[in-house]
Each structure stands twice: as C-alpha cells, then as structure tokens.
Amino acid sequence: xxxxxxxxxIIIGSGPAGLTAAVYTARASLAPLVIEGEPSxxxxxxxxxxxxxxxxxxxPGFPEGVQGPELMQRMRDQAARFGAEYLTEKATNIDFxxxxxxxxxxxxxxxxxxxxxxxxARSLMLNLPDETRLIGHGVSTCAxxxxxxxxxxxxxxxxGGDSAIEEASFLTKFATKVTIIHRRDKxxxxxxxxxxxxxxxxxxxxWNSQVTRLIGDAKLTAVEVTDTVTGAVETLAVGGLFVAxxxxxxxxxxxGVLDMDxxxxxxxxxxxxxxxxxxxFACGDVQDHTYRQAITAAGSGCMAAIDAERWxxxxxxxx
Amino acid sequence: xxxxxxxxxxxxFDETIxxxxxxxxxxxxxxxxxxCKQIDPVIRDIAVEKAxxxxxAKLNVDDEGDVAxxxxxxxxxxxxxxxxxxxxxxxxxxxxxxxxxxxLAPFLG
Numbered sequence: 001x002x003x004x005x006x007x008x009x010i011i012i013g014s015g016p017a018g019l020t021a022a023v024y025t026a027r028a029s030l031a032p033l034v035i036e037g038e039p040s041x042x043x044x045x046x047x048x049x050x051x052x053x054x055x056x057x058x059x060p061g062f063p064e065g066v067q068g069p070e071l072m073q074r075m076r077d078q079a080a081r082f083g084a085e086y087l088t089e090k091a092t093n094i095d096f097x098x099x100x101x102x103x104x105x106x107x108x109x110x111x112x113x114x115x116x117x118x119x120x121a122r123s124l125m126l127n128l129p130d131e132t133r134l135i136g137h138g139v140s141t142c143a144x145x146x147x148x149x150x151x152x153x154x155x156x157x158x159x160g161g162d163s164a165i166e167e168a169s170f171l172t173k174f175a176t177k178v179t180i181i182h183r184r185d186k187x188x189x190x191x192x193x194x195x196x197x198x199x200x201x202x203x204x205x206x207w208n209s210q211v212t213r214l215i216g217d218a219k220l221t222a223v224e225v226t227d228t229v230t231g232a233v234e235t236l237a238v239g240g241l242f243v244a245x246x247x248x249x250x251x252x253x254x255x256g257v258l259d260m261d262x263x264x265x266x267x268x269x270x271x272x273x274x275x276x277x278x279x280x281f282a283c284g285d286v287q288d289h290t291y292r293q294a295i296t297a298a299g300s301g302c303m304a305a306i307d308a309e310r311w312x313x314x315x316x317x318x319x
Numbered sequence: 320x321x322x323x324x325x326x327x328x329x330x331x332f333d334e335t336i337x338x339x340x341x342x343x344x345x346x347x348x349x350x351x352x353x354x355c356k357q358i359d360p361v362i363r364d365i366a367v368e369k370a371x372x373x374x375x376a377k378l379n380v381d382d383e384g385d386v387a388x389x390x391x392x393x394x395x396x397x398x399x400x401x402x403x404x405x406x407x408x409x410x411x412x413x414x415x416x417x418x419x420x421x422x423l424a425p426f427l428g
Contacts, residue, residue, distance in 0.1 A: 038415030039357035041396070045413070051353045069353045089415065106417070136394040136411030145352045148380070149393040219393065240393075 002108045007033050009308055010103050010112040012091045013250075015048025016294045017284025018118035019075035020301030021308075025116075026082035028309050033110060034084055035091045035103065036076075041142045044122045044250060046088060047072035049285075050294060052142050053163075054170055059294055071294070096257055096277045113315065114279045114308040117254065117266065118301060121247035121285040121292075126158065130214045138220025139241050143167040146240070147174045153239035156181055156223055158211055164244035165193040171242065172202040179236065180205045183228055214241065249286045258282070265289050273304035279315070281307050322367035325376040332386055335376060337404035342426055343374040347390075347397045349381045354413035355396045361416045362398075365423075372427050400426055 009025050011018050014036035025032040036046040043049040050056065050068035057065045080086070093104040100111040123141065125131055131139055140146040147170060155175045157168040160182035168178045180197070185207045187194050197203050206225065213224035215235065222237045249265045251258070259267040259276040266287040268274060273281040283304035284297035325335060327345060336343045346362055348355035366375035380387040380395060390399060390406070398410045400423070410422055 038418070039354060039361060039413035040415075041354045041394070041412035045354065045357065047353075069356075136397060136409075137391075138393060140394055141412070142352075142354060142394070145354055145396075146394045148349065148351075219391065 004108065004110050006100060007031065007110065007112040008312060009033070009114045009116060010035060010101070010110055011116045011118060012094075012103065012253075013037065013048070013118035013120055013284070013286070014046050014076070014086070015050065015072070015118060015120045015284055015297060016075065017120070017286075017297040017301035017304070018048075018116070019072070019079055020298040021116045021118060021283060021305040022079035022084040022301075023075065023082065024302055024305030025308060026079050026084040028305070029083070030309065030312070032079075032084050032116075033087060033112070034079070035087045035089060035105065035110070038088055038090050041145060042122055043120070043247075046086075047076070048120045049123075049247075052144055053166065054144055056294065075298075091253060094253055094257065096280050101279060114281065114312055116273075116301075116304045116308055117258070117275070117280065117282045117286060118284040118297075118304070119250040119253070119286050120297075121249045123163075123244065124246050124248055126211060126243055126245070128211070128214055130216075134214055134216060134220050134241075137218065138216060138239060139214065139243075141243075143170055143242050147171050150174050150240045152176055154179070154237070155240035155242065156211070156236065156238050157242045157244060158182075159244035159246070160184060160187040160189060161244065161246065162189045162193050165189040165197045167242050167244050168203055169193075169196055169200060171240075172200055175240070176202065178203050179238070181209045181211055181225060182207055183210050184208065211241070247285065247292070249289075251286060261289075263289065273300060273307045279308075279311055281311075322363075322370045324363060324366050325374060327376045327378040327383070327386070329383055329386055332378070332383075333404070335374075336401040339374050339401075341372055341374050342407070343376055343401045344423070345399050345401065346375070346377045347380050347387055347392045347395050347399070348377060349379060349395055351381075352395050358396055358413045358419075361414075361419060364416060365419065369423075369427065373423070402426070 008030040009032040053068035089105040095102040212226040215222040266282040281304040283300035
C-alpha cells in the first residue's frame with residue numbers, strides 16, 4: 001500500500017461539475033487532486049458525458065458551438081493552470097467516517113480534509129439477453145465512435161430525450177435510415193431537437209414501441225420491436241443499435257455512507273452542495289435528476305467549491 | 320526498438336503480425352474517436368513496459384478501412400491480440416491501463 005501526501009481537497013469525477021470545482025478550489029490555492037476516472041467507451045470516463053457528444057450549442061460563451069471533448073479539455077487545462085492535479089484512475093473505495101477522509105485507488109491511499117463528489121451518471125442499457133455479447137458487433141455505447149461503421153446501413157436508436165435525438169441526427173450522416181424507437185407517444189427532448197428530427201428525411205419514429213429482443217450471431221442483424229399499446233411484435237432488419245434511454249447516477253462507491261434518494265442520486269441539503277457528512281460535498285448529475293445540463297453541473301461545481309472552501313476555513317479556524 | 324509503436328497499413332499488416340517474435344496487440348482507431356485518444360497514452364505506456372514481451376501496433380480505420388472490414392471491426396477502439404499471425408483475443412472499448420494489463424496477462428508468457 002502506498003500513502004500519498006495529504007490534501008486540502010480531493011475531487012472525485014471530472015465532468016463539468018468536477019472540473020468547475022477544480023477551477024474554483026485551485027484558484028483558492030487549495031491545490032485540489034482530481035481523481036478523474038479512467039478511459040472507457042461509456043460516459044464513465046475522464047470528462048464525463050460530454051466526451052461522447054459532438055456539437056454543444058447551449059453552453060454560454062460559444063456562439064458557434066463547441067465540440068464536447070474540446071470544452072472538457074479547456075476546463076481541464078483551466079484548472080491545471082491554477083494548480084489542480086489529475087490522477088487518471090477510478091476511485092475504488094472511500095472512508096469518510098473519520099478525519100482525514102480517505103479515498104483509495106486500488107491499494108493507493110489518498111487523504112484530504114474535504115471531498116467533492118462529482119462522479120456523474122452513466123447511460124442505461126436495455127438489459128436484454130445478448131446485449132453485452134453484441135457490443136462492438138452492432139450494439140454500440142458510443143455513436144461518435146461507431147457511427148462511421150454503419151455507412152449505408154439501417155439502424156435503430158432507442159430513447160426519446162435530447163441524447164437520443166442528437167445521436168439519431170448524428171447517425172444520419174452515415175446510415176441510410178435511422179428509426180427512433182420510443183416507448184411513449186411523444187419525446188422528452190427539447191423543441192429544437194425534435195423539430196430537427198422531424199425535418200430529417202432519414203429519421204423515422206416508432207412511437208409506443210420497445211425493443212424486446214436482439215437477433216444476430218456474429219453480429220446484430222435485426223431487432224424485435226413490440227408495440228406497447230397493441231402488443232404487436234415485428235422484426236426490423238438493422239445493422240446497428242444505439243441506446244439512449246436515460247442515466248443512472250454513479251453512486252455505488254458511496255452506498256451506506258452518503259444519503260441517497262430511492263433512485264440512487266445523492267441528496268444534498270437544499271440550496272447547498274452539503275451531503276449528510278460534514279466536509280463531503282456533491283455536485284453535478286450525481287445529485288441532480290432534474291436539470292442534468294453541462295451548465296447546471298458547472299454551476300453546482302462552483303457551489304461545491306465555495307462550500308468546501310468556507311467549510312475548510314471554519315474548521316481550521318476552530319482548531 | 321524498445322517501446323516502439325508500429326504503424327500498420329494494408330502493405331505491412333500481414334507481414335508484421337506473422338513475423339513478430341512476440342504477440343502483437345493491434346489498436347484499431349481513428350482521429351474522431353474520443354475514447355481512442357484516451358487509450359493512446361495507455362498503450363504507449365504498455366509498449367514501453369512490455370517491450371520484448373508484446374508488440375503494440377496501431378491501425379487507422381479511416382485510412383485502412385479494408386483491413387478493419389476484414390476483421391469485422393464495427394466499434395473503436397477495438398484491440399485485437401495476434402499470436403503467430405492468428406487472432407487469439409479481442410478487446411472492444413477503451414479501458415484503463417491496469418484493466419488492460421489484467422486482460423492481456425493470460426496471453427503473455
């Protein structure tokens with residue numbers, strides 16, 4: 001086991017919330033350590049969900065839009081400029097029961113007075129038989145990575161929120177036809193995204209439908225679609241399946257330690273980033289099932305940094 | 320050269336994986352793939368650490384689409400491990416260094 005120098009603040013997670021907290025705590029000379037996560041083809045990676053998106057059009061200050069990965073790289077560089085340090089690993093265990101608070105990456109132990117949790121949320125899969133087996137063989141977790149391989153093919157996108165519509169629109173650059181399969185009779189997505197989808201001649205929507213079976217040996221060849229109203233079952237021949245049906249917070253690490261709601265989101269005290277443990281703060285999608293935007297995550301990261309800074313001042317003043 | 324990463328093309332692919340004296344891990348990647356960029360430093364580290372036991376090679380699927388199609392690569396990053404010219408394992412999706420080393424361990428002597 002290796003023990004590393006004690007820190008003022010450890011930030012776990014590096015999406016817009018974690019990196020904004022890093023910018024603020026670094027500028028406050030708190031020299032934060034950001035345990036940023038490790039490479040992955042899912043959104044559970046350094047930089048978070050924006051790493052798998054293309055154009056971000058609604059982040060203030062970028063009138064021409066900005067690529068998601070570029071925005072995250074800029075936030076990372078901005079915090080580094082003021083002294084934030086990064087560890088490209090996933091936190092594997094925590095102990096917040098005593099002072100200092102402890103965070104492990106496998107056998108390496110890191111300690112800090114305050115911890116900011118910004119571990120975000122990960123995409124849900126359909127949880128159908130053969131889904132995991134077919135990842136990389138027609139089932140994709142990353143449209144921006146894999147769209148290229150579906151040139152000239154027909155594919156399906158499952159979901160009805162902004163990410164589903166964005167993926168479907170992006171994938172029409174490659175596919176001849178994109179069918180959006182949505183279990184309701186209307187989208188949750190923002191109006192502008194919906195209008196783009198409806199105006200795109202390559203996009204077809206199947207309302208009140210669910211994918212109920214994946215078909216294919218070496219690779220995906222078809223999906224079985226069930227109408228949720230009539231129960232009618234149909235097989236659609238497709239080469240690719242992209243799933244964007246929502247997210248689950250990454251809070252397994254904090255089970256039994258930090259208060260969560262029934263769906264696993266961390267609970268913070270109203271109007272603050274404070275969790276049930278003094279000196280542990282939460283920000284971003286890990287504690288937000290309402291807004292879930294890059295800008296709201298960044299805003300709550302700023303709150304967590306200020307809350308942490310004030311808490312550290314008060315704690316040290318009392319010693 | 321120790322820790323070198325070989326760039327593969329259709330011209331040198333077969334010869335490289337057949338004549339290598341170690342297993343060859345081929346990383347199928349592209350410029351526009353974010354997770355591919357994240358694993359690039361990981362595999363370069365491994366190339367140095369495992370020099371002499373493992374050869375690391377990269378194949379750009381944009382430039383060499385025919386080779387990617389020959390191995391039915393439909394998702395990147397995909398890493399395929401070859402021994403004596405034959406595929407012995409494939410790893411689909413990016414992962415951290417320790418996870419990749421653990422995945423490779425059973426195949427390295």
